[in-house]
Amino acid sequence: MNKPENYLIATSTIPEILAELHSQYQTLKDGVVANYIPELAKVNPDFFSICITTVDGQTYEVGDFQQLFTIQSISKVFVYGLALEDHGRDYVLTRVGVEPTGDAFNAIILDEQSKRPYNPMVNAGAIATTSLIKGKGATERLNRVLEMYKKYIGRDVFVDISVFTSERSTGHRNRATAHLMLNFGMIEQNIEESLDLYFQQCSAMVTCRDLSVMAATLANKGINPITQERAIDNRYIKDILSVMYTCGMYNFAGEWAYKIGIPAKSGVSGGIIAVVPGKMGIGVFSPLLDVRGNSIRGVKVCEELSQRLRLHLFDCVGI
């Protein structure tokens, strides 16, 4: 929803707001770190950072913004974009729906009628999306995903091998989900290769600063605002942001859309990205999670940012 020209975010206030929110929520120790992937349980629960990158390439950062962590489910946003570029919207829609589930991210369910996974932001849909990534064999497909990340971030990206192998050896639910989709012809035969690629895309290492630049790239019609490189064809931005808006925050997506009102995606390592179209990208990292898998500090920070910077897409009070 467009706000009039005179509606401008006072960027001069951003550094103070970030510093304030960081010190306010640093003392909040609620939640637990993800432990179903053994390697993720080793993270320092105190890590906390908030970053904003504007579409004109300014970055504001506070806390542990250079700390690397695995991107986890936030990867689903970007791999969905790559699948759209590889196959086009119509074909991708035959394989993955766009309906919110209200269920947990790792639920083993498909749409009763179409047999499609519900949407690309839950595990089933993301595994189906990953299986669509083109390339001759595992290495070429992985390289394409890493190249894609590089465009969004502006530097080389690597996979954390310990997290990848930890996830591969314990990811039985994801394997079961892939087999269910294979049974219904929703993914192709080489499911082990696609599962490996899915685990690798989740194990790519990013910083909170990177998250804000990735989000800002989506906010900036697909062009990285720092390197000026195009990361994604702008015709797919609205597809990506729509599913982020309705499905990005696990089974909290409805409440998030209602209260915070901007497209977002979280991951079990504690990252959140939020996109304010035409204005900025937000990244928050704090590994302490609530029962749904969202970073507790991350949700609080985004809620405050939305209120203080008037970011809710449908906020028209006083306009």
Ligand code: GLU
């Ligand atoms: N790699 C994780 C999994 O498939 C991603 C989960 C998440 O961040 O939601 O379980």
